[in-house]
Amino acid sequence: MARIGIITGVLREVACLSDISTDVDLDVRASGADPRRAGELADEMFAQGAVALLSFGLCGGLDPTLKAGDVILPTRVISAEGKSLTCDPDWTGRLEDALGAMVTRKGTTLAHAPTIVAGPRRKSVLRATTGADAVDMESYAVGRAARKAGRPFAIIRAVSDTSETRLPEWTDEIVSTSGGTDGVRLLKNLATHPGDIGKLLALGRGSTRALKVLRDVAKRLGPGLAFE
Numbered sequence: 167m168a169r170i171g172i173i174t175g176v177l178r179e180v181a182c183l184s185d186i187s188t189d190v191d192l193d194v195r196a197s198g199a200d201p202r203r204a205g206e207l208a209d210e211m212f213a214q215g216a217v218a219l220l221s222f223g224l225c226g227g228l229d230p231t232l233k234a235g236d237v238i239l240p241t242r243v244i245s246a247e248g249k250s251l252t253c254d255p256d257w258t259g260r261l262e263d264a265l266g267a268m269v270t271r272k273g274t275t276l277a278h279a280p281t282i283v284a285g286p287r288r289k290s291v292l293r294a295t296t297g298a299d300a301v302d303m304e305s306y307a308v309g310r311a312a313r314k315a316g317r318p319f320a321i322i323r324a325v326s327d328t329s330e331t332r333l334p335e336w337t338d339e340i341v342s343t344s345g346g347t348d349g350v351r352l353l354k355n356l357a358t359h360p361g362d363i364g365k366l367l368a369l370g371r372g373s374t375r376a377l378k379v380l381r382d383v384a385k386r387l388g389p390g391l392a393f394e
Contacts, residue, residue: 192391199345226328
């Protein structure tokens with residue numbers, strides 16, 4: 167049985183862990199950018215013997231000082247309704263020590279969003295209402311499952327889009343249930359919204375930079391993920 171479970175949103179994030187995920191003590195799964203599915207996977211991993219879960223992948227910046235490729239280690243994740251879940255402080259502290267200067271910001275708050283937060287105005291509102299530094303779609307569900315199971319969880323995220331980046335509103339619609347890219351939906355959305363190609367390219371540049379950093383993070387941590 168897996169000792170540590172890792173939940174990502176998409177397969178490109180899973181690929182960042184390819185150098186360490188062959189270890190028998192790791193179980194890496196993509197939720198397909200679906201918070202409900204992330205929660206189901208988390209419950210499943212704990213039921214199958216995982217002792218801890220890591221939420222790993224990309225995030226959107228809410229704090230204007232965060233840049234694409236910046237790495238954050240949140241200490242808590244907060245829902246849009248203001249419900250807060252605290253990451254395991256011991257594990258988070260060991261991650262901070264192991265990663266050192268690779269971490270751009272420590273002690274951050276991560277906001278949960280059920281869908282993509284596409285534009286600067288919505289990002290600004292979310293920051294104002296939650297006080298969060300960044301946003302993702304999976305971590306709150308992972309944290310909720312960990313609290314229910316009485317197990318620790320931690321979060322590692324790299325910024326793919328800044329507070330000023332404008333994303334296509336349909337970005338999460340092109341993610342398949344397995345976490346890959348649905349090419350048919352992508353082409354249909356581009357045909358319907360040709361003006362969004364610039365936004366998609368900007369997201370691609372930021373994501374590529376962030377994914378490279380995440381791969382380096384995984385290599386630095388190794389299969390133990392600083393858990394003990």
